[in-house]
Amino acid sequence: MSRRLTVLFSVLMVAALVLVACPAPAAPEAPAAEGEAATEETAAAEESASSDEVIEIEYWQYNFEARIDAMNQLIEMFEAENPGIKVIHNSDIPYAEFRDKIAASVPAGVGPDVATLFYGWQNAWIDDGFIAPLPEDAFPPEMVRESFSPMVEASFVDGQLYTLPTAVRTLALFYNKDLMEAAGLDPESPPTNLDELQDLAVACTVKDADGNYEVEGFVTGMDGQDHHWFREVLLRQFGQQPYSDDYREVLWNASDAGYEAWNYLMSFRTELETGDNDLFDGSTNAFLAGKVCFHIDGSFRLGTIASNAPDLNFGVTELPVHNGVQSTFGSYWTHGITKKASEDPARMEAATKFLQYITTPEAGALWVSIVGELPAQLEAANNADLLADEKLGAFAAGLPYAHATFFIDESQNRQALIDAYDMIVLADEDPGVALDIATETVQGILDEFWAE
Numbered sequence: 001m002s003r004r005l006t007v008l009f010s011v012l013m014v015a016a017l018v019l020v021a022c023p024a025p026a027a028p029e030a031p032a033a034e035g036e037a038a039t040e041e042t043a044a045a046e047e048s049a050s051s052d053e054v055i056e057i058e059y060w061q062y063n064f065e066a067r068i069d070a071m072n073q074l075i076e077m078f079e080a081e082n083p084g085i086k087v088i089h090n091s092d093i094p095y096a097e098f099r100d101k102i103a104a105s106v107p108a109g110v111g112p113d114v115a116t117l118f119y120g121w122q123n124a125w126i127d128d129g130f131i132a133p134l135p136e137d138a139f140p141p142e143m144v145r146e147s148f149s150p151m152v153e154a155s156f157v158d159g160q161l162y163t164l165p166t167a168v169r170t171l172a173l174f175y176n177k178d179l180m181e182a183a184g185l186d187p188e189s190p191p192t193n194l195d196e197l198q199d200l201a202v203a204c205t206v207k208d209a210d211g212n213y214e215v216e217g218f219v220t221g222m223d224g225q226d227h228h229w230f231r232e233v234l235l236r237q238f239g240q241q242p243y244s245d246d247y248r249e250v251l252w253n254a255s256d257a258g259y260e261a262w263n264y265l266m267s268f269r270t271e272l273e274t275g276d277n278d279l280f281d282g283s284t285n286a287f288l289a290g291k292v293c294f295h296i297d298g299s300f301r302l303g304t305i306a307s308n309a310p311d312l313n314f315g316v317t318e319l320p321v322h323n324g325v326q327s328t329f330g331s332y333w334t335h336g337i338t339k340k341a342s343e344d345p346a347r348m349e350a351a352t353k354f355l356q357y358i359t360t361p362e363a364g365a366l367w368v369s370i371v372g373e374l375p376a377q378l379e380a381a382n383n384a385d386l387l388a389d390e391k392l393g394a395f396a397a398g399l400p401y402a403h404a405t406f407f408i409d410e411s412q413n414r415q416a417l418i419d420a421y422d423m424i425v426l427a428d429e430d431p432g433v434a435l436d437i438a439t440e441t442v443q444g445i446l447d448e449f450w451a452e
Contacts, residue, residue: 055084066303067091115130198267231329232403235257239257
């Protein structure tokens with residue numbers, strides 16, 4: 001079962017307090033003593049200085065060029081409208097180090113006031129005390145649920161909203177038109193079902209005389225998006241629900257259908273030999289380099305291609321169907337206000353204003369144009385031009401049937417499937433046994449969470 005997810009944005013109106021002077025008494029007052037006058041002058045000066053003081057807050061995100069460009073533009077526009085707030089943008093942290101940097105800074109009372117995080121990390125960040133609930137007067141839950149993608153329901157924990165995204169994303173199938181044409185395939189007819197994906201991947205694969213890959217048809221990359229594809233798409237398409245309705249039980253191996261879905265994914269590496277994730281610096285970079293024919297990835301990859309592989313001749317289509325089932329994985333990077341900001345009223349007010357600004361429909365529209373992700377706000381996401389876009393349209397079309405996983409910790413969930421893949425490829429383990437071990441591992445994570 002997938003959790004229905006929804007979200008809305010509401011703009012906080014801050015009213016100015018008007019001080020009304022009282023009328024002077026009829027009888028004249030005695031002159032103030034010299035010390036009293038000095039005190040009043042000092043207080044007035046301090047009040048004036050305070051009103052002109054600029055509040056400085058920090059926003060942290062990991063190093064991702066397209067996201068950096070988009071956020072820099074939003075910060076510039078925000079500061080122009082809010083001259084009393086200065087936003088320091090820290091985006092130099094590599095992805096692999098990001099969570100460790102947060103863990104070291106927030107508990108010490110330093111670091112970001114607003115930070116980006118993958119939605120699958122949220123429960124861990126709440127448990128660790130990194131982020132605070134968002135103020136309901138600024139982000140009313142009922143308004144969030146009306147205005148944002150259903151996906152964003154995952155940002156609510158025990159009825160409280162903890163984070164809010166600028167954009168959401170789904171998965172789709174990327175295909176290299178030049179490689180398809182070189183293989184004698186129609187570059188305007190990508191695979192529409194799982195059987196076609198296997199057949200066309202085999203047709204696209206090219207090896208030299210020594211058996212080395214020159215072109216990979218399809219690469220199983222569990223460190224990329226394929227673990228999501230297995231969990232929320234392939235399992236459903238083969239007839240196995242990924243989790244129990246209450247998300248207390250992992251059902252990946254609960255039936256033959258679960259094993260069939262897993263074996264299908266593994267077949268590209270073990271039977272069909274259409275690619276090797278250890279080559280060309282992984283499946284994603286191999287696709288960017290023009291070495292892979294078919295590749296499953298998120299809408300965010302469009303920004304990377306525009307920046308790093310602008311000449312790549314590629315197309316995007318919805319994920320292949322199977323047994324009449326259409327599905328995709330939905331996810332998002334979101335923004336939370338840290339404990340550091342929540343403990344200082346002035347910083348909290350500034351952080352709240354900033355978070356409100358970067359989650360408006362206008363921010364979502366800007367984000368999609370630079371990063372390639374879909375606006376989280378329904379007003380911006382339901383744009384007809386977006387749905388008709390030859391690249392973004394496939395991702396937008398997937399929003400109504402997207403499933404987002406309830407993660408305790410997304411990284412642990414992903415690692416369990418990476419380990420299962422490695423058991424098969426490196427240790428020649430039986431695929432069914434590897435899936436059993438991965439299922440047991442993730443079940444343990446859920447058991448621990450619910451027990452606490």
